[in-house]
Amino acid sequence: MSTVAGFCADEFAEVRTVFTEQVESGAELGASLCVTVDGEAVVDLWGGYVDREQTTPWGADTLVNTFSITKTMAALSALLLVDRGELDVHEKVAHYWPEFAANGKADIEVRHLLSHTSGVSGWDAPIELHDIYDLEASTARLASQQPWWEPGTASGYHAINYGHLVGEVIRRITGRTLGKFFAEELAEPLGADFHIGTAAGLHERIADLVPPEMPEFDVSLLPQDSVMYKTLFQPMLEFPECNTAAWRQAQIGAVNGHGNARSIARVQSLISNGGVLGGRKFLSDKTIDLIFEQQSDGVDLAIMVPLRFGIGYGLPQPQTAPQVPDGRVCWWAGLGGAFVVNDLDNRVTFAYAMNRMAPGLIGSDRADAYLKATFAAVRG
Missing domain, CATH: 3.40.710.10 (DD-peptidase/beta-lactamase superfamily)
Structure with a gap:
């Protein structure tokens, strides 16, 4: 079974939990997740595999x-x-x-x-x-x-x-x-x-x-x-x-x-x-x-x-990207689920990139789960 590597500040522990669930369940093939506060990484996680055959770990x-x-x-x-x-x-x-x-x-x-x-x-x-x-x-x-x-x-x-x-x-x-x-x-x-x-x-x-x-x-x-x-x-x-x-x-x-x-x-x-x-x-x-x-x-x-x-x-x-918080926030998504959000009110950036693409042009269930956990931690 694939494991998750990297680090995560204590206040973002739920983000690590959610990410680990998606990687270990196989919902993710391989992925990376990073959150910065004041320009410094507080979450920097990766896990899974780079290939469909699951022979090479995501590094x-x-x-x-x-x-x-x-x-x-x-x-x-x-x-x-x-x-x-x-x-x-x-x-x-x-x-x-x-x-x-x-x-x-x-x-x-x-x-x-x-x-x-x-x-x-x-x-x-x-x-x-x-x-x-x-x-x-x-x-x-x-x-x-x-x-x-x-x-x-x-x-x-x-x-x-x-x-x-x-x-x-x-x-x-x-x-x-x-x-x-x-x-x-x-x-x-x-x-x-x-x-x-x-x-x-x-x-x-x-x-x-x-x-x-x-x-x-x-x-x-x-x-x-x-x-x-x-x-x-x-x-x-x-x-x-x-x-x-x-x-x-x-x-x-x-x-x-x-x-x-x-x-x-x-x-x-x-x-x-x-x-x-x-x-x-x-x-x-x-x-x-x-x-x-x-x-x-x-x-x-x-x-x-x-x-x-x-x-x-x-x-x-909110209709198209329900987990992107309101406020002085800008964002975009990549086909298949990749995501970036800049929350200027809280000086936070969220980023996610993966290789198993989800259907749909904007976001995915996995991206939503990570966004929800991140902004629950940021905005309490």
């Missing part, structure tokens, strides 16, 4: 594809540039990236990209998954498209192209790709083992994803001109592909960041710890306040669930 430095947790790293990279005065979220995207003005997109603002309200939530067909590995070509395609709805009026989750859009703005300003900028400005200074474009030498530490049992679904029943269809099926994520070297090495800043709970919490605790970490101030209060400027609140056009977006993060939405 302290095991990495896994965290899917859309990657978007929070892209958003934070953009906020760094905002803080330095190099990027204005209320400026037109075309100010930084002139080609983006084509086909009715001249008035789209940077905040619309960061909050999934730009109208450009995916690619016009035909497009294959491999096509998006070519950053230059696939990003140029986005610049030439028409928006699929009126920008700024609603969110349509930028499921697979968020990093292409935000990353191109970053590249136009800095000359560096999102993966390179994130590594040099966030991951390396913070000592965080999180990668957008994971070098081949690290692949032996990556746990294999085990896709969820999905209900049989006839895609042809969806209207092919719907935002949902065009966003989620042009191209469609293919789970076996997500275990390949080509996928891992590509820079897909929406969905292929590789890390673990510790590295997610390390980077994201910049937000909950007031922009300061490791004795260095990365973000001002004014920049952090931008996250909480609500950009949309309603049923998302792409994934058809109620969402509230600030700039770069989701804001509390």
Whole structure:
């Protein structure tokens, strides 16, 4: 039977109990869980196995594809540039990236990209998954498209192209790709083992994803001109592909960041710890306040669930994420169950990453159990 390793402060003992139950019962295959308070880890747990055959234990430095947790790293990279005065979220995207003005997109603002309200939530067909590995070509395609709805009026989750859009703005300003900028400005200074474009030498530490049992679904029943269809099926994520070297090495800043709970919490605790970490101030209060400027609140056009977006993060939405507490809180989730929450009221960051994916686009029963135990301890 798999055991749980790591440490847990006494006041979070229930978190360890719940995590151990999920690992030992086999509900988890392999997973990691981390909670920071004031930027310091108070829970850092891992357990289970990296492979379906359960031959290799999940280790302290095991990495896994965290899917859309990657978007929070892209958003934070953009906020760094905002803080330095190099990027204005209320400026037109075309100010930084002139080609983006084509086909009715001249008035789209940077905040619309960061909050999934730009109208450009995916690619016009035909497009294959491999096509998006070519950053230059696939990003140029986005610049030439028409928006699929009126920008700024609603969110349509930028499921697979968020990093292409935000990353191109970053590249136009800095000359560096999102993966390179994130590594040099966030991951390396913070000592965080999180990668957008994971070098081949690290692949032996990556746990294999085990896709969820999905209900049989006839895609042809969806209207092919719907935002949902065009966003989620042009191209469609293919789970076996997500275990390949080509996928891992590509820079897909929406969905292929590789890390673990510790590295997610390390980077994201910049937000909950007031922009300061490791004795260095990365973000001002004014920049952090931008996250909480609500950009949309309603049923998302792409994934058809109620969402509230600030700039770069989701804001509390009890229908969709019932265990995310209210208050000055921002969060996001990765496909299959990975989760991050920044609770600024309590200077707490929660992070969870795993390899056995649950069905559903946001959260899982396991994530909910850990969130509930964590915030019961934090908020009493």
